[in-house]
Amino acid sequence: MARLTQIAVILIAMFFLSGCGPRKEEKQLSEFIEQHIKRLEPLEIQYEQAYWEGATIGNKEAFEQQSELELKIRQLYQNADEYAFLKSLKQSGRIKDDKLARQLDKLYYAYLKNQIEPNLLKAIVELDNKIRNTYNNYRGTIDGQKVTMSEIYTIMTTEKDSHKRELAWRASKEVGNVIFDDLIQLVKLRNQAARNVGFDNYHTLSIVTGEQSIEQLDRIFDELDGLTSEPFAQMKAELDKILADSYGIEVSELRPWHYHDPFFQRSPLVYELNLDDYYAKADVKQIAQRYYAGVGLPANDILARSDLYDREGKYPHAFGQAMDRHGNARILCNLQNTERWVETILHELGHALYSKYHDQNEPYLLREPAHSFTTEAVAMFFGRLSRNSNWMKEMLGLSEQQRNEIDEVSGKYLQFQQILFARWVLVMYNFEKQLYANPEQDLNGLWWELVEKYQLVKRPQGPVDAGWASKLHFATAPCYYHNYMLGELLASQWHHHLVHNIFGLDSDESVSYVGDKRIGKYFRQEVLGPGAVYHWNEMIKRSTGEKLNPKYFVNQFVRHE
Numbered sequence: 209m210a211r212l213t214q215i216a217v218i219l220i221a222m223f224f225l226s227g228c229g230p231r232k233e234e235k236q237l238s239e240f241i242e243q244h245i246k247r248l249e250p251l252e253i254q255y256e257q258a259y260w261e262g263a264t265i266g267n268k269e270a271f272e273q274q275s276e277l278e279l280k281i282r283q284l285y286q287n288a289d290e291y292a293f294l295k296s297l298k299q300s301g302r303i304k305d306d307k308l309a310r311q312l313d314k315l316y317y318a319y320l321k322n323q324i325e326p327n328l329l330k331a332i333v334e335l336d337n338k339i340r341n342t343y344n345n346y347r348g349t350i351d352g353q354k355v356t357m358s359e360i361y362t363i364m365t366t367e368k369d370s371h372k373r374e375l376a377w378r379a380s381k382e383v384g385n386v387i388f389d390d391l392i393q394l395v396k397l398r399n400q401a402a403r404n405v406g407f408d409n410y411h412t413l414s415i416v417t418g419e420q421s422i423e424q425l426d427r428i429f430d431e432l433d434g435l436t437s438e439p440f441a442q443m444k445a446e447l448d449k450i451l452a453d454s455y456g457i458e459v460s461e462l463r464p465w466h467y468h469d470p471f472f473q474r475s476p477l478v479y480e481l482n483l484d485d486y487y488a489k490a491d492v493k494q495i496a497q498r499y500y501a502g503v504g505l506p507a508n509d510i511l512a513r514s515d516l517y518d519r520e521g522k523y524p525h526a527f528g529q530a531m532d533r534h535g536n537a538r539i540l541c542n543l544q545n546t547e548r549w550v551e552t553i554l555h556e557l558g559h560a561l562y563s564k565y566h567d568q569n570e571p572y573l574l575r576e577p578a579h580s581f582t583t584e585a586v587a588m589f590f591g592r593l594s595r596n597s598n599w600m601k602e603m604l605g606l607s608e609q610q611r612n613e614i615d616e617v618s619g620k621y622l623q624f625q626q627i628l629f630a631r632w633v634l635v636m637y638n639f640e641k642q643l644y645a646n647p648e649q650d651l652n653g654l655w656w657e658l659v660e661k662y663q664l665v666k667r668p669q670g671p672v673d674a675g676w677a678s679k680l681h682f683a684t685a686p687c688y689y690h691n692y693m694l695g696e697l698l699a700s701q702w703h704h705h706l707v708h709n710i711f712g713l714d715s716d717e718s719v720s721y722v723g724d725k726r727i728g729k730y731f732r733q734e735v736l737g738p739g740a741v742y743h744w745n746e747m748i749k750r751s752t753g754e755k756l757n758p759k760y761f762v763n764q765f766v767r768h769e
């Protein structure tokens with residue numbers, strides 16, 4: 209027996225030393241990664257710098273430099289020989305080291321989605337730009353008069369006359385009919401690119417290169433549908449009654465233009481939540497700084513590098529940005545003392561803290577969020593606090609009575625907003641999947657089938673048009689929308705885990721999330737530190753004990769009365 213063991217040891221040693229074991233491929237991959245980072249890192253740093261300058265100063269050179277660098281980074285991933293090399297490594301199954309295998313996955317998918325022949329890519333980019341331009345410059349009309357989107361929103365949120373509402377709603381959709389042919393052509397070109405690398409269509413390619421699978425998403429969204437359809441029907445019936453009364457019509461007469469948003473994706477104003485009074489005298493920056501320091505995620509360095517206040521020529525919205533993969537992160541805001549900006553600064557700092565706290569001992573390529581939706585989830589987790597009555601009481605020193613008042617409006621609003629959003633994403637996800645599976649089908653009819661099924665909104669009488677195509681995401685951010693919902697689901701899953709397993713409580717009733725260092729410790733250890741070391745679902749399983757699922761989102765936002 210001893211001799212057999214000896215022989216086995218010698219054989220194994222020979223196997224490794226002979227250069228045909230996993231080690232050879234792993235060494236090749238390590239060398240490739242080293243060379244790749246040498247090319248990638250300087251471009252990434254310059255790109256982030258140009259992006260920041262463009263947003264804060266708004267100079268033309270920075271924007272030009274930004275798109276130039278974007279192209280250069282993209283070109284890194286277009287090399288067909290390097291793609292073939294990575295593909296053969298992946299197929300060999302010989303990359304056994306976990307972290308090397310993760311880096312190989314990242315690289316392989318980045319190359320895969322960029323394997324588009326130059327002429328086809330050119331056609332796609334041109335058509336994409338054409339649609340963007342049309343969209344930006346098009347104005348819908350009411351009785352022959354051009355109207356802006358903000359005028360349309362004003363009508364949709366205030367007008368009582370059904371006919372005027374219908375005209376405004378139709379004006380908001382006109383651009384869809386104008387870009388319809390180009391959009392279908394773009395879908396077909398994208399499908400062609402996907403088929404060239406062995407996929408059924410572009411939707412499948414996007415999902416797979418985003419390290420997700422159709423089966424997995426179908427399972428999550430089917431479950432979300434099952435869990436929300438009943439509560440949504442109840443909320444919707446209640447809303448319909450209020451809306452019909454406000455217009456002096458019957459519930460059965462309600463049509464898409466009677467809701468306060470062209471796609472019914474936002475909560476109607478009848479449940480509008482105004483918490484601005486509570487924040488009117490607060491210093492928004494100071495609140496965020498104090499809050500994050502209190503939970504053990506200090507953001508002072510991030511805030512010191514950030515651009516926080518309104519200025520002419522500056523990007524008017526907000527974002528969080530990693531300047532490099534060494535923890536240098538910052539945010540851009542246009543702060544005012546309102547609830548929306550409290551939510552925004554908490555949200556953007558969430559993104560920035562994710563980058564700040566990546567473990568610097570991990571490989572360069574894995575020092576990024578596990579997925580774009582997981583950084584969204586961190587941002588949402590903290591952003592949601594601006595409407596949390598316990599949090600507001602602690603941070604603003606409110607009375608118990610004020611807390612109760614907030615709880616009452618806030619609970620109703622959040623419930624409606626979140627469940628409505630889930631139903632809307634079900635429309636988007638299912639439509640986009642079928643759009644790419646067969647762009648020749650009756651898409652206008654399909655759109656209304658899904659809207660009636662998930663949002664319970666009746667289609668207009670008569671033939672339906674391509675108003676759905678006015679949703680710009682179909683052209684400019686294809687096959688991505690579902691990730692916003694996954695972010696919400698994950699934020700709720702962490703919420704549940706913290707309340708029940710970390711704090712050991714039975715309910716979240718008294719949880720304020722203020723001043724508790726366990727929160728920072730948990731996120732740093734389980735989420736921010738590991739970055740992309742684990743596949744996103746593995747990270748979620750490690751950090752909550754379960755893979756991503758919609759149960760906790762529904763538990764958090766459906767009231768059980």
Ligand SMILES: [Zn+2]
Pocket residue numbers: 555559584587
């Ligand atoms: Zn975000």
